[in-house]
Amino acid sequence: MSIKFSWGHININVRDLDASVDFYTKLGFGLFLPSIPYLNLSSAQSNSLDVGSAEALGVSNATEGRACIMQLDDGFPKLDLTEFADLVQRDPLENKDLGLVRICLISEDLVADYETLINDGVEFLSPPQHCHERLAEIATCVDPDGTRIELLQVHLERWQPFLE
Numbered sequence: 001m002s003i004k005f006s007w008g009h010i011n012i013n014v015r016d017l018d019a020s021v022d023f024y025t026k027l028g029f030g031l032f033l034p035s036i037p038y039l040n041l042s043s044a045q046s047n048s049l050d051v052g053s054a055e056a057l058g059v060s061n062a063t064e065g066r067a068c069i070m071q072l073d074d075g076f077p078k079l080d081l082t083e084f085a086d087l088v089q090r091d092p093l094e095n096k097d098l099g100l101v102r103i104c105l106i107s108e109d110l111v112a113d114y115e116t117l118i119n120d121g122v123e124f125l126s127p128p129q130h131c132h133e134r135l136a137e138i139a140t141c142v143d144p145d146g147t148r149i150e151l152l153q154v155h156l157e158r159w160q161p162f163l164e
Helices: 017-026 049-056 110-119
Strands: 009-013 030-033 064-071 078-084 100-105 136-142 149-154
Touching: 017 078, 030 149, 110 136, 110 149
Parallel strands: 009 078, 100 149
Antiparallel strands: 030 064, 064 078, 136 149
């Protein structure tokens, strides 16, 4: 029997859940659920994780926090935003590090989206840049905690030589 997975969610730990919900709303995410019920976490108030969830996630027993689930559309993956109140926080990874360093969102008009987000106060590493062979344009913004979000406009009509 072979294993068959499908997308579930991407989790981002945040310092301030309300500020992060505001940021991801600017990127077009909507609130899917104001809690993560299986972890006993809600956006309304701080709750303790149950012992099994804490052990499975590798955090101390009775870790407290708030959380919600966001989505871009009706599909997957969802985006879980989790604020742990009593854990030591570290800076997120950067592109030079190993591990999950950014998530990518596809844009149909990167320049226009960039201008809108800049006007909304979203921080970017640079303005949109042309990629190799003009196959795409890319810009990377950062959430309130420094998590990198790659915004990408792909020009698939230019990819044929690479697909053969």
